[in-house]
Amino acid sequence: MRLADTLRFARDAAAGYPMRTTLSVIAMSIGVAAVVILTALGDGARRYVVGQFSSIGTNLVIVLPGRSGTGGFNPANAITTTPRDLTIDDAGALRRAPAVRRAAPLAVGTSEISFGGRLREVMVAGSTAEFLPIRNFELAQGQGLPEEDWNRGSAVAVIGNTIRTEMFGNTPAIGQLIRVGDRRLRVVGVLKSVGQGLGMNTDELVIVPVALAQAMFNSNTLFRVLVEAKSRSAIPEAKEQVMEILKQRHRGEEDITVITQDAVLATFDKLLGALTLGVAGIAAISLAVAGILVMNVMLVAVTQRTGEIGLLKALGAPARTIRLAFLAEAAMLSTVGALVGYLLGQAGAFGLRQTFPVFPAYPPDWAVIAALSTALITGLLFGVMPARRAARLDPVQALMKH
Amino acid sequence: MALIELQGIERTFQLGDASVHALTALDLRIEAGEYVAVMGPSGSGKSTLLNLLGLLDRPNAGTYRLEGRDITTLSPDEQARVRSQRIGFVFQSFHLVPRLTAAENIALPMTLAGIPQKERNARVARALVNFGLDKRADHRPDQLSGGQRQRVAIARATIMQPALILADEPTGNLDRHTGEEVVNLLEALNASGVTLVVVTHDQGMGARARRQLVMEDGRLKHDSATPHNAPR
Numbered sequence: 042m043r044l045a046d047t048l049r050f051a052r053d054a055a056a057g058y059p060m061r062t063t064l065s066v067i068a069m070s071i072g073v074a075a076v077v078i079l080t081a082l083g084d085g086a087r088r089y090v091v092g093q094f095s096s097i098g099t100n101l102v103i104v105l106p107g108r109s110g111t112g113g114f115n116p117a118n119a120i121t122t123t124p125r126d127l128t129i130d131d132a133g134a135l136r137r138a139p140a141v142r143r144a145a146p147l148a149v150g151t152s153e154i155s156f157g158g159r160l161r162e163v164m165v166a167g168s169t170a171e172f173l174p175i176r177n178f179e180l181a182q183g184q185g186l187p188e189e190d191w192n193r194g195s196a197v198a199v200i201g202n203t204i205r206t207e208m209f210g211n212t213p214a215i216g217q218l219i220r221v222g223d224r225r226l227r228v229v230g231v232l233k234s235v236g237q238g239l240g241m242n243t244d245e246l247v248i249v250p251v252a253l254a255q256a257m258f259n260s261n262t263l264f265r266v267l268v269e270a271k272s273r274s275a276i277p278e279a280k281e282q283v284m285e286i287l288k289q290r291h292r293g294e295e296d297i298t299v300i301t302q303d304a305v306l307a308t309f310d311k312l313l314g315a316l317t318l319g320v321a322g323i324a325a326i327s328l329a330v331a332g333i334l335v336m337n338v339m340l341v342a343v344t345q346r347t348g349e350i351g352l353l354k355a356l357g358a359p360a361r362t363i364r365l366a367f368l369a370e371a372a373m374l375s376t377v378g379a380l381v382g383y384l385l386g387q388a389g390a391f392g393l394r395q396t397f398p399v400f401p402a403y404p405p406d407w408a409v410i411a412a413l414s415t416a417l418i419t420g421l422l423f424g425v426m427p428a429r430r431a432a433r434l435d436p437v438q439a440l441m442k443h
Numbered sequence: 444m445a446l447i448e449l450q451g452i453e454r455t456f457q458l459g460d461a462s463v464h465a466l467t468a469l470d471l472r473i474e475a476g477e478y479v480a481v482m483g484p485s486g487s488g489k490s491t492l493l494n495l496l497g498l499l500d501r502p503n504a505g506t507y508r509l510e511g512r513d514i515t516t517l518s519p520d521e522q523a524r525v526r527s528q529r530i531g532f533v534f535q536s537f538h539l540v541p542r543l544t545a546a547e548n549i550a551l552p553m554t555l556a557g558i559p560q561k562e563r564n565a566r567v568a569r570a571l572v573n574f575g576l577d578k579r580a581d582h583r584p585d586q587l588s589g590g591q592r593q594r595v596a597i598a599r600a601t602i603m604q605p606a607l608i609l610a611d612e613p614t615g616n617l618d619r620h621t622g623e624e625v626v627n628l629l630e631a632l633n634a635s636g637v638t639l640v641v642v643t644h645d646q647g648m649g650a651r652a653r654r655q656l657v658m659e660d661g662r663l664k665h666d667s668a669t670p671h672n673a674p675r
Contacts, residue, residue: 046554057542352538355499356599357527358555359520437499440538 042362051369058342062374065338069378069420070385072331073412076324077386080408081393083320087313088401094306096235098176100142101302102279104135104266104287108296125291126262129191129251134290135268138282140275145172146191146251147265150258152222154247156208163204163247165221167254173199175269178243183215183230186250194252198226202234203244221247222257276301321408328412332419335378336426339371343427350431351439360432364425371424372417379416383409444511446606446638447473447496452505454491454661465491467661469505473640475606478633480649481642483658489642490611492658496640497530497609498522510606527556531600533629535612537592539584539599545591546571546580549598556603570598574628590621597628601637608632610641614648626651 042050055062106127132146148167153160166172173185185199198221205214214228226249234244255261270279280299287297343350350363386404393402431439454466465488473479481489494500495507498514507515514525532538539548546567547554553563571577574594584592593613600608610629614622626648633639643649657665 042555043557043559046557046560050554053542348538349540351499352540353551353555354523355497355526355532355538356552356555357523357525357603359523361520362555435500437494440499440534 042358042365047362047365047369050366051373054346054366054370055373058345061338061342061345065335065374065420066378066381068331068334068338069375069416070382072328072334073379073382073416074385074389075327075331076321076408076412076415077383077404078389078393079320079324079327080317081386081390081402081404083313083317084405084408085393085400085402087310087317088403089399090309090313091306092401094302094309096177098267098269098302100270100273100276100279101175102141102268102270102276102283103300103302104268104283105298105300106262106296108298125294125296127266127287127297128261128263129255131287131290132263132266133191134286135266135283138268138279138286140271140279140282141268142271143171143175143269145169145175145267146263147172147267148251148254148258148260148262149264150254152247152257154204154208154219154221156217156219159208161204161207163221163245165254165257166246166248167251167257168248169251172248172267175267178235179233181231181233183228185230186248187229189250191250192252194250194254194256196224196226196253197229197250199230199232199248200228201232201242201244201246203242204247205231221249224253224257226253273303276303317405321411324408324412325415328415328419331416332423335375335420336423339374339424340427343367343431347431347434347439348441350434351436351441354434354436355440363432364428367428367431368421368425371421371428374424375417375420378420379413382416383413386412445472445508446475446477446510447471448506448508448511449495450506450508452495452502452507454488454495454500454502464661466495466502469661469663471656471663471666473638475638476633476636477638478630478653479638479640479656480652480654481640481656481658482644482646482649483664487658488661489658491661493609493611493640493642496607497532498526527552528603529606531603531605531608533593533596533600533608533610533613535615537584537589537596537616539592539595541584544581544583545576545587545595548584548595549602552599552603566602570602574598588621589617590624593617593621593625594628597625597632601632605637607638607640610639612642612644614643614645622648 104127129146132144135141135144145168150165151162152165154163168186169191170186170188173180181202187195187197189195198219200214208214208219209217214231217228218225219228232243268279268283270276280301283299284295288295353363390402390404393400449469449471452466452469456463456465481492483489491500495502502515506513509525509529514522517525540551543551549570550563550567553566571580574597576591576594576598579587579591587595608629613629614625617625629639629641641648641652649655655665655667656663
């Protein structure tokens with residue numbers, strides 16, 4: 042039989058049994074759509090978390106006071122005094138490390154903010170002018186903290202967007218005097234709204250000079266020092282230099298912990314990659330179920346049409362022609378099913394993105410390719426196997442079933 | 444050279460533990476251009492004989508020569524080619540493909556044989572006119588009467604210009620009048636030189652054939668060509 046005739050014959054056969062054709066296309070498309078949507082969910086979750094982590098800064102190295110033991114029990118640690126605190130001068134010293142672009146000290150505490158009779162509790166972050174660029178914060182109005190001696194601490198504040206709305210409503214905030222704790226501070230800038238970040242809602246943050254914050258909280262220690270390395274590749278180097286400098290300043294004791302954002306990201310990336318794979322596993326099962334559905338439908342189809350196969354043989358069709366006709370039909374069914382499923386899946390992912398705009402629910406390419414090829418292969422395999430069996434029947438046996 | 448030569452044909456079916464002899468020690472010669480009716484009670488083996496002649500079934504023993512060529516030893520695909528080129532079938536229940544139109548059903552053997560569309564169309568158009576179906580070309584089988592369906596089936600059986608037409612109860616599903624029409628058609632084909640073998644219950648139809656074979660219990664009980672030395 043000629044190719045064009047085979048294709049037309051297969052198309053007519055598919056169209057001639059609308060119920061069966063619809064069933065197998067639905068089975069196939071549900072399988073593919075499930076894979077596309079589930080992997081979009083899994084991969085979306087991964088991207089979301091990675092994105093959140095990236096938003097805390099670029100090439101970030103974070104210095105914590107105290108040593109989080111990774112070396113097991115060390116008798117020297119047991120005898121020595123409590124770890125030395127991080128100070129503003131420590132942070133300043135880090136700026137001189139060659140692999141470091143910027144460094145910002147961070148002191149944190151809670152306090153009360155009031156303006157015009159309105160009062161609320163806020164988180165206060167004491168830092169320097171470099172805090173905003175290191176954390177990738179952007180200003181909606183005004184300017185950041187002034188470039189000044191870190192130990193001076195002028196009476197200014199940069200406030201988050203929620204604080205601005207709650208304290209000032211529609212009136213301009215820049216230049217107003219607010220009370221934070223027992224201090225009167227002038228608002229010099231308002232942060233752009235970014236929504237919920239990891240752990241800390243920047244929209245409800247008040248940023249003041251670090252010296253001021255330490256005075257407010259009556260302490261001279263730092264919560265963290267944030268360090269930005271010159272480039273991604275300079276991160277390990279920066280980490281080393283930071284350790285070295287602080288060790289020297291702390292009389293040879295390694296009493297700090299340095300975390301790189303990369304390491305955290307890599308861990309999360311791995312975890313979430315595993316999550317995506319797990320989701321893909323679920324999807325693969327649904328695809329297998331779809332494949333079995335298709336197989337059953339095709340099996341019934343071939344059984345239903347055994348008589349027709351017998352007739353074709355009686356009319357002189359060799360086994361090859363019969364196999365090809367069924368192969369073409371199975372290929373058409375699974376192609377249409379796979380395409381419909383792909384479109385359904387993409388529509389579902391689009392719907393997810395519309396409903397949850399922060400959630401980047403895009404199906405990964407590998408999942409789409411795997412879904413489509415699995416669908417096609419199972420469809421072909423399960424479509425052809427019963428046809429092969431039918432093609433081997435003696436024509437008279439096949440005909441008697443007509 | 445005879446068109447059909449059967450020698451010592453045996454066909455047994457296994458039904459559970461019992462083996463049923465559908466055909467036993469069958470010898471038969473049919474010359475080209477003959478008109479043969481095969482008769483006999485149900486289960487006498489006449490349909491099995493027809494299936495064997497049409498290469499739809501294989502004998503357990505014996506040889507079958509078609510146009511001098513031993514075809515029991517051919518592979519399934521070679522047998523398919525012989526069916527395609529040399530044999531046309533007419534069935535009691537028509538066996539038309541329900542989703543194809545009359546024209547497409549008639550063209551089916553040519554489609555399967557890979558004959559180009561253009562030639563197919565020409566031959567189908569001629570066949571439709573010859574069989575009085577030119578107004579019904581685009582109708583599907585369920586839109587045709589029984590007689591029209593059997594005419595489509597006969598057109599399909601002859602479209603490859605076979606040497607042999609095998610008809611299994613061709614009038615079994617038709618009323619007397621349309622049955623008569625169909626028999627006339629088949630006889631006209633025979634008159635044009637095609638060998639015709641008809642299996643029938645109908646004594647009247649059997650009597651119209653120039654040669655009658657009567658089967659019983661898988662044996663040839665009576666052959667009108669050699670009435671006195673028929674095997675018993």
